[in-house]
Amino acid sequence: MFRVRLLSLRNLALASVALLVGxxxxxxxxxxxxxxxxxxxxxxYLHVPLALCALGGFIAAAVHAIRHLRSGDPxxxxxxxxxxxxxxxxxxxxxxxxxIWARASWGKWWVWDEPTLVSFLIVFLLYATYYPLRFAIEDxxxxxxxxxxxxxxxxAFVPLNFIAVRMAESxxxxxxxxxxxxxxxxxxxxxxxxxxxxxxxxWATLVRFELVAKSxxxxxxxxxxxxDAEATGASRSRIAPTVPSRAGAG
Amino acid sequence: xxALPLDEAGKYVVAAYLVFLALVLIYVAIMAARLAxxxxxxxxxxxxxxxxxxxxxxxxxxxx
Amino acid sequence: MSAFRAILAKDLLVELRTLQSVPAMALxxxxxxxxxxxxxxxESLEGSLAAGVILATVLFAxxxxxxxxxxxxxxxxxxxxxxxxxxxxxxLFVAKAVxxxxxxxxxxALALPAFGFLFLDDxxxxxxxxxxLLLADAGIAAVGVLVSAIGVNSRARELIVPLLLLPLLxxxxxxxxxxxxxxxxxxxxxxxxxxxxxxxxxxYDAVFGAIGYAVYDxxxxx
Numbered sequence: 001m002f003r004v005r006l007l008s009l010r011n012l013a014l015a016s017v018a019l020l021v022g023x024x025x026x027x028x029x030x031x032x033x034x035x036x037x038x039x040x041x042x043x044x045y046l047h048v049p050l051a052l053c054a055l056g057g058f059i060a061a062a063v064h065a066i067r068h069l070r071s072g073d074p075x076x077x078x079x080x081x082x083x084x085x086x087x088x089x090x091x092x093x094x095x096x097x098x099x100i101w102a103r104a105s106w107g108k109w110w111v112w113d114e115p116t117l118v119s120f121l122i123v124f125l126l127y128a129t130y131y132p133l134r135f136a137i138e139d140x141x142x143x144x145x146x147x148x149x150x151x152x153x154x155x156a157f158v159p160l161n162f163i164a165v166r167m168a169e170s171x172x173x174x175x176x177x178x179x180x181x182x183x184x185x186x187x188x189x190x191x192x193x194x195x196x197x198x199x200x201x202x203w204a205t206l207v208r209f210e211l212v213a214k215s216x217x218x219x220x221x222x223x224x225x226x227x228d229a230e231a232t233g234a235s236r237s238r239i240a241p242t243v244p245s246r247a248g249a250g
Numbered sequence: 251x252x253a254l255p256l257d258e259a260g261k262y263v264v265a266a267y268l269v270f271l272a273l274v275l276i277y278v279a280i281m282a283a284r285l286a287x288x289x290x291x292x293x294x295x296x297x298x299x300x301x302x303x304x305x306x307x308x309x310x311x312x313x314x
Numbered sequence: 315m316s317a318f319r320a321i322l323a324k325d326l327l328v329e330l331r332t333l334q335s336v337p338a339m340a341l342x343x344x345x346x347x348x349x350x351x352x353x354x355x356x357e358s359l360e361g362s363l364a365a366g367v368i369l370a371t372v373l374f375a376x377x378x379x380x381x382x383x384x385x386x387x388x389x390x391x392x393x394x395x396x397x398x399x400x401x402x403x404x405x406l407f408v409a410k411a412v413x414x415x416x417x418x419x420x421x422x423a424l425a426l427p428a429f430g431f432l433f434l435d436d437x438x439x440x441x442x443x444x445x446x447l448l449l450a451d452a453g454i455a456a457v458g459v460l461v462s463a464i465g466v467n468s469r470a471r472e473l474i475v476p477l478l479l480l481p482l483l484x485x486x487x488x489x490x491x492x493x494x495x496x497x498x499x500x501x502x503x504x505x506x507x508x509x510x511x512x513x514x515x516x517x518y519d520a521v522f523g524a525i526g527y528a529v530y531d532x533x534x535x536x
Contacts, residue, residue, distance in 0.1 A: 164485035
């Protein structure tokens with residue numbers, strides 16, 4: 001049964017709506033305009049929380065993957081899979097909003113100078129290989145294990161990559177995004193904090209949403225088998241892990 | 251309360267937030283399609299369960 | 315320890331007899347140098363351009379070696395043998411990594427002089443460069459063995475390996491290029507600022523070496 005818990009899907013969704021709407025209200029009605037970039041800087045409250053949640057999501061996937069390898073329980077593989085999935089979608093949003101911001105700030109749609117953008121692109125490309133990797137391995141059990149190894153390796157890669165790219169760029173170009181981080185007035189910090197909290201909750205909501213959907217599909221398959229019914233042709237995806245019923249919890 | 255400047259800067263900011271909105275709505279649409287499919291499959295299963303000859307109805311007891 | 319030695323000895327012996335990896339890598343490197351020589355239309359390189367050329371060459375040559383790393387094991391049933399033997403599977407990881415470093419070091423022993431002949435006015439930077447490359451080799455090996463093991467059991471192996479390997483090696487390339495650039499500077503090697511890149515390489519090697527060692531058992535399970 002769908003117990004009403006503090007972290008239920010419904011509560012998560014409501015909380016993320018409240019915080020995100022609150023954050024956007026703060027962005028446009030409360031936070032002051034940036035001294036250097038002016039109104040364009042407002043994209044910061046969208047772009048950076050998305051990026052932080054995507055990267056955090058990749059790390060979370062690595063944690064799930066470690067639990068999967070240690071316990072062999074497919075629940076954790078499902079959680080890792082969905083975490084990476086949602087983080088990639090967030091990553092796409094990061095790249096697009098970053099590109100828009102670059103265009104508005106410097107007139108170009110992409111800049112190789114900005115270390116965070118470049119390092120994020122590399123991480124995105126790496127995680128994009130998660131799907132071909134799963135597709136390329138037929139045996140389900142092995143597929144899950146190798147995917148977990150990949151998730152752990154890639155999770156360790158994220159901070160290293162960020163450090164390396166940052167080191168490289170700081171030599172050539174001074175940090176032009178300093179205005180976005182250093183010297184932010186209190187109103188901006190508050191808005192930023194609310195935005196991050198809202199995005200994190202949105203991330204958690206979407207992950208939970210997907211896990212519940214997968215869990216429902218798995219139960220339907222179980223019922224089908226119990227009724228000796230034939231499975232419809234397209235009900236088994238080759239790569240998405242099937243989710244035991246309790247994966248939607250916790 | 252800043253008035254929304256509809257010059258160059260405003261358009262880009264709006265575009266960025268619209269991209270975010272679009273992605274969220276696309277996700278909602280995909281999940282809606284999945285939900286519809288789940289509903290359809292459940293309907294099929296319900297019919298199967300109801301249409302069973304009485305001898306086999308004890309198989310309706312499905313582990314929850 | 316003896317398992318590690320045995321596997322390493324076996325790999326090096328096989329390579330010596332069949333000459334599968336190193337000659338191909340060396341040939342590839344030489345061809346690439348010639349390509350760059352004519353493509354860039356320059357007689358001498360220095361600084362960042364020189365660093366880019368040597369690193370790109372080493373990177374793609376490494377992919378050749380990584381692709382072939384586990385082919386023998388897969389075809390001759392070596393994986394089953396390792397699983398059945400009372401041996402720590404991580405010994406396979408370390409042995410393969412050392413073998414790969416050896417191949418890369420041999421490649422560099424051949425390629426660096428060629429690189430010097432073709433592109434450099436001043437060879438003073440080559441020796442410190444060799445040291446930097448060795449450190450980079452360790453990182454390439456740690457990740458390469460992992461990716462190769464993942465790839466050997468999948469379809470489209472030749473596609474999966476570069477697809478996974480190249481993004482993972484970006485920090486290595488950045489750090490190695492950062493260190494190589496001042497070493498190959500026009501007026502002779504400049505050691506200022508090289509230390510931070512060496513530290514970055516060492517960090518990368520440590521992290522991925524540790525991860526590879528820790529997860530290798532799971533890759534070997536049937």
